[in-house]
Amino acid sequence: MDKKIAKNRIEKLKQEIDYHRRQYHVYDRESISVSALDSLKMELFRLENEFPEFISADSPTQRVGGEALAKFQKVTHRRPMISLYDAFSEEDMRDWEKRNINYLAERGESLSSLYYCELKLDGLAANLRYEKGIFVQGATRGDGQIGEDITLNLRTIESLPLRLFKPAEKELVALGLKEKDIKNLFYLLAEGVIEVRGETIMSKQTLAALNKQYALEGKPLLANTRNGAAGSLRQLDPQIAAERHLEFYAYDLILGDYERGEIVLSRAAADKLVELLGFKRVRDNKLCHGLAEVFVFQRYWEKNKDKLPFFIDGVVVKYDDLSLWPRLGTVGKAPRYMVAYKFSAEQATTKLIDVVWQVGRTGVLTPTAILEPVKVGGVTIGRSTLHNLDEIERLGLRLGDTVIVERAGDVIPKVVAALPNLRTGKEKVIQAPVHCPRCGAEISRLGDDVAYRCLNKNCYAVALRRLGHFVAKGALDIEGLGPKIVEQLVNEGLLEDVADIFALRREDLIGLNGFAEKKAEKLVAAIKSRQEVALSRFLFALGISHIGEESAQTIAVYLSKFLSSPIGRPQELLRVAKKCRLDDWSALADIGPVVAASLFNFWHSQETAALFTKFEKSGLSLLLPLPASGALAGKTFVLTGSLNSLTRQEAKDKIKAKGGKTQESVSRLVDYLVVGEAPGSKLREAEKLGVKILTETEFLKLIQ
Ligand SMILES: [Zn+2]
CATH class of the missing domain: 2.40.50.140 (Nucleic acid-binding proteins)
Structure with a gap:
């Protein structure tokens, strides 16, 4: 791309992306789909890579996360709300695993391939803070460090417990918790702080019902469930959130701090534990042994996502062994220990x-x-x-x-x-x-x-x-x-x-x-396998009127004499065929005047010319017929007058048996004219064209 064009395109892309970003993130309006917006960002990113001199600080590619709206109180997250790496293919996933293996290998450690796969809900992430088991504060992700306090809105969500349940000891033992950890958990529930993270969503059913109602009331409709959830939580009036019937699904539990690994349990167990604490969780989440199982899980849900009551846009793949999390740590803003394997x-x-x-x-x-x-x-x-x-x-x-x-x-x-x-x-x-x-x-x-x-x-x-x-x-x-x-x-x-x-x-x-x-x-x-095709088949395939498989064979043998062997090009074939006169065609065996005219017209039509230009472009090659075997291979005979020792049909059969061909009229392409008694005008014609003339004796000698 030209530098000036690139600069222009970059400017326009920046403006367009920023316009849609504001619509989406500031006004919760979806003016363009997230994936279409991503597609524009990708183009901008590639252009900026190619022309780094045009990268500016205001480019959307230079932005990380969103900022909190001023109208809500700001909340600093105790532990940053991380964003995830996106993987879009199995190859991306294998690369991710390989990087982690190498990262730990350098430190003399090894990696487990036990993955906990969770459906990635498409809503608004929230962090809930429980002090002494009581819900005291809920915040949006914001820029990852500082979010917005939306406690009042979150309190309207029925599936969000305002007080955590205390699980029975038996249930915790069944999850694999050690005695020390159970004690620690009970302490946190009674005296300490527990944080739960998850996704606030609007179900598809709720969206449909609300939109039906809004349409009746003449109110603007909600674009989708994600906007339904985000828009509701950002309303200053909690009454609006209440009527939107949102749901909260937990997907992360902070007991102490994972990075320091205070309570030891697997991710699968932690997922079950949130349910014991009183949260809704996605029941379809699954423990997978190795990436092959992860791929099956992801493909299954990509195909079946419409059957779920809520929208998902991928699968989050996490190491099940939580002790790996602090060891893998984060790189940049995203953790190494989990990845979002997105749907296409x-x-x-x-x-x-x-x-x-x-x-x-x-x-x-x-x-x-x-x-x-x-x-x-x-x-x-x-x-x-x-x-x-x-x-x-x-x-x-x-x-x-x-x-x-x-x-x-x-x-x-x-x-x-x-x-x-x-x-x-x-x-x-x-x-x-x-x-x-x-x-x-x-x-x-x-x-x-x-x-x-x-x-x-x-x-x-x-x-x-x-x-x-x-x-x-x-x-x-x-x-x-x-x-x-x-x-x-x-x-x-x-x-x-x-x-x-x-x-x-x-x-x-x-x-x-x-x-x-x-x-x-x-x-x-x-x-593709037919891009190299026998000339005779090709000629037959063209569907020239009156040309059957046999005459196509005859024409192929005839034309191949003028083509460069062993492969002809379409344009070359057209050039050669166009040079043939009407008599040249009618001189061929089994080709009468009507067929000759059809051939002549075909090769000279504009339609054929256009067709052959396309054939040539497509790289089509024509395999020329191999010369027939036998003493008379490739030789053409014309018979005139009657022979003494054999009938005309017998003579033709003998020529054919030796690999030769016969035809009815003389042309410059005929090799021999066999002259019997009382020859017709063919003799004069042959003499004029310089065709070799054979007497019956000479002919018998040749075919012996
Ligand atoms: Zn038409």
């Missing part, structure tokens, strides 16, 4: 490169967005449907825009918004085409129909038939590209003509209905 972001930002129009079965034109490939929902996508021109207008899209794309679960990816503030002024308005991109017929918009249509009734059927023929057995024979898939790809706008097949990419297919990653990869591999 469902939204990301990217550039709209182009809009292509596809023609469906009914002739309706549908626009498809061609995007700069971007990872969203765990896979890389390069295109997405835009439905119709009205949708483009509704989104206010222009070519070159930065857009937000979304892929939730197995739903087909879509463009959900454009970010017009990031424009440079070079973006272009998107218009519907005037002619059909497939057949060139006129396009019209009928009445108040939102759709544009191709008026050629055969447009779709012809395209389907051509594509179907191209990939069928005997032609390119591409596995996994049956008629149904061909039709689907045509409908998705991925295939307009046969050359498009070679341009299919993994990221085009993923996200289509029925295309999981594996199926997409398999199909792309099957297509």
